[in-house]
Each structure stands twice: as C-alpha cells, then as structure tokens.
Amino acid sequence: MPDLSRRDFLKLTTSTLLTASGLLGLGALFRFLGYQTEPPQQTQFDLGAASNYPVDSRTLLPNIPALLLHTNDGFSAMSLTCTHLGCTVESKENGFACPCHGSRYDAQGNVLTGPAKKQLSTLRVETTPDGNLILHTD
C-alpha cells in the first residue's frame, strides 16, 4: 500500500465529507419535494349501483354523514350534519336529534327545536351513465 501523504489524506477526507453532505442534501431535497400535503376534504362519494337502493328506501350513510332517499320522484339526499355547530345528528322516531346540543328535526329535516335555526341541508345526487350514484356534499 503506497504511503498517503498528509495533503492527499486531507484531499480524500474533504472529498468524502463533501460527497456525504451532497448525498444527505439530495436526500433532504427529495424528502422536501416528496412531502404529501393533506388531501382536500372529500366532497364526492361513489355510492355504488343505483339498483342497490330500491324505491321507498331510506339509507343511512354514516361515513358522510347523510341519508339517501329513493322515492318515485327519484334519488335525493339529506345531510346529517347539524346546522348549529356541525355534530352528526342521530335518527330518532319521526326525525333526527343532535346529541350535542339537543336540536331536533322532523323527517324532512325541518327544525323542530333549537338551537339549530336552519333545516338540514339537501345534498345533490347524480346518476352516472353506468348507473352509479354519486353524492355531492359541496
């Protein structure tokens, strides 16, 4: 093994340090560029085939939360988010009740007792050409 002069040793070490710094720096750059921001809140929900929801059915969709109605007039949906402060209302006899502050709504979503002042929102339901239902919450 040839003798390594002091100058060559310093040169080699410096190169190694710079290479390591460069690699780490590149890693940090990739990490920065690859940062996943929070996805925007979902506003469209694929409910599957419309045929899964027979006429006169009322289907609770707890994950949205919403109630899907299928009548002779077609599909419609109602938000189950309380219009007072946003808690999820619960289905009760002849309507809905908010477990947080006690607002009550009738089966059509109209306010029976406060503190909510607005009725439950109506949501748009779209049927795709291939027969699927898409619920829009925006």
Added chain:
Amino acid sequence: MYRRLLFIGSTLLLVVILVAWQQSSRTPNPIALIPTLTGETEYCTTCHAELPEISKSHPLQTFGCVSCHGGERLALDADLAHSSMRGGANPSDLSVVEMSCGGSNCHSGSEAENRDHIQRVMTSVQSTYTGAITSIRFTFGAQTDLIPQFGTSAITDEKTQTGITALAAFDAATETNPMVQKFGENCLTCHINAVPREGDVYARQTGCAACHSTEKHTLTTAIPYKQCNACHNRGNYDLGLMTFVERTDQPATRIDDYYQPIAQFTQCEYTLDCVDCHTRSEVMGDGDLHANQKSIQYVQCQTCHGTLTELPQTKTITDPNDIALRMAFLNPVLDLKVGDTILVTEKGEPLWNTRVLPDGTYELIGKATSQRFDFRPVMGSACEQKPDEQGSQYCHACHAVER
C-alpha cells in the same frame, strides 16, 4: 490554507446536515384531524390522543382542539404549537373566554334565548367579587357608602336593572388604607378568575372551568358540592389580621365536610349538592351587576316546600324549547318531557331536576348523584311555622341536624 479551510468547511457542513436530519427524524408523524366546525386540518391529536372527550356537547370530531384552545394547528413542535394558545391549558379563563367559548352560536348568544352565559358570568358576583371589595373599603373608610365602585376587573352593564352601571378595576396599590391594601394582597383568591390558594382542597381552574371542570379535560353541569367547596366553606377571613384562616377540622361526615361546624343546616342542605337547589342565575349571574351575594342569592326552603298557606310554584312544560328541557338534556338525570310539571322559583327559574307527582308530592333527582329524593309541601303538614316567619332560619329552628 485553502485546503484546510475547505476541510473545516466541509466538516461543518456535514455536521449541520446531520443535526438537521436528526431533528427532522425526531418530529412525529402527524395525525390529522379535520373538525366539522372549521374544516381545517389540525395536528394536535398527534400528541394529545389520550385526552378524554371534554363533554358530550363538544365532541372532538366536531370541534377539534383549535376552535376552543387556539394554538398553531399545523405545528408539530410543542413550543410552537402551544405558542398562541388561549389561556394556557384553560381557554375558559375569563381573560380569553369570549374568544374561546363566545360567539352567537355558542356561549355569548342572545339573552332572550338564555345563551348569554359569558355576559352573565362576567357580571356575576362570583366574578366581580364586588360585595367583599365594597364592604372592606367601606369598613376602612375608603368609601363613604356601600354603593359598589370596584370589581376584580373593570366591567360595564349598559342594561342594568340594579342601578349599577359600571365597576372600575380594584387596584390595592392605589388604596391608601393599609388594611384595604392588605385585603388586596391576601383576600382576592376566591373570585372565579383568581388563581386559587395552594393545596388539594383549593384545587380548581379559573373562569368557566372553575366550576364546570371537575376532572382533567372535562366539562360538566353535574357539579358536586366538593367543586363548590374549592372556594366555599374552606375557612374564614380574619378581618383583624386581614388574612384568610384555613379550617382545621377533620371532617368525618358529609355534613362536616360540606360545611364548617359553625351553623345549623337541615338534612337536605347537605344530602343534596349545592346545584340541586341554587339556580343558574344565582350562581352564574343574571346578566346584571349586583352589589353582593345577598342581592342575587334567593332560593330558600320555601322555594321547594312552599309555606303553610302556599304551595311552591310550579310550571307545566309546554314549549319544546323550554330551558328546563335544555338543562335536562345536558345532564339527563331524569327524562323530562313536554307535559311534565316542575317546580319553579319565585323568579320563575325552572328547578328542572324536580317533578310534581300525581299525588301532589314532589321528586328531585340529584344533578351530581342521580339519587332520587321524594319530598312534600309544608301546606297540610303539622308544621307550626308562623305566617310571618317563613325564612329558612325558622326552618332550621326545628329541622336542623344535630351535630
């Protein structure tokens, strides 16, 4: 020389990058929460997932943390995340309560709908402490009458029903009488926004949480007497020394724990909890500035029991928005419904945890204990109370518990 500088520089660069990398790798992976109320991502639960839900009325998925606590919602560094929190860990401290708990849909709503909680608390004697301040200043000649001039902080009441339109902030440093100064130094720990005295028996938070938070990160309307006793019944003020003298007895029974051994009480006064009888306007205020505790506290034995000649006042609930139903919803110790008849106070406040029974007697459900108590009116009983002696002190003469 150049090579040496290059060597040192490259070493430093590597060290800096390694330190930055290590710091970055110590940052926890964020856990996102998007509360329904705000729709904005917050990372607080990355570190605070273990906290209990604060109350049924404030679910985490709806409120998140930031709408009440403030703070930097996307920060993962503890110091940064907490840097802009309101009231430290207690957003209900009265200095920040309007920002934290206020809003027309929350606790500074309309007076007509009984949703003006913050305005009422801010003007309540528990907050202003004006009765004590006025009394001391009058006693030691700092003012010539008992008309309230000062509270613990400046407050106005533009719609006053009591004639008290404003209180200035009491500042002991500007007082000239040494006893009033000493009062300011030693005797201001009882109002609800004061930092309590040291010791487990005095432990409470400030603001709304002084009464409504009985355990860590919880809010409740089922307030046991022990919470009230963090301030009340803990000792006495020695006006000679102008200092607080802690009680030293070792209570072995509930009545002795409840009250100091200095007065007479009937069984219901210590079997029940304070909030079973005392109403929200007595405790939280009625929106007006009052001169002292006596001016706002009015419930007595006869409120529930009536007198020899009169039954207690009652009311049948007909409005589904009745505040009695709201109160029963928040603390469902009884299934109160439209059509039920409840007792009401002389001022018309609902005693929503009571109900008139078909046989003309009454039931009361303990708000903190859920315990049921049956009781009857004085009218028709063997009571020999004189018509002009209807106050509670006369009830105590016969019904006080021996101790």
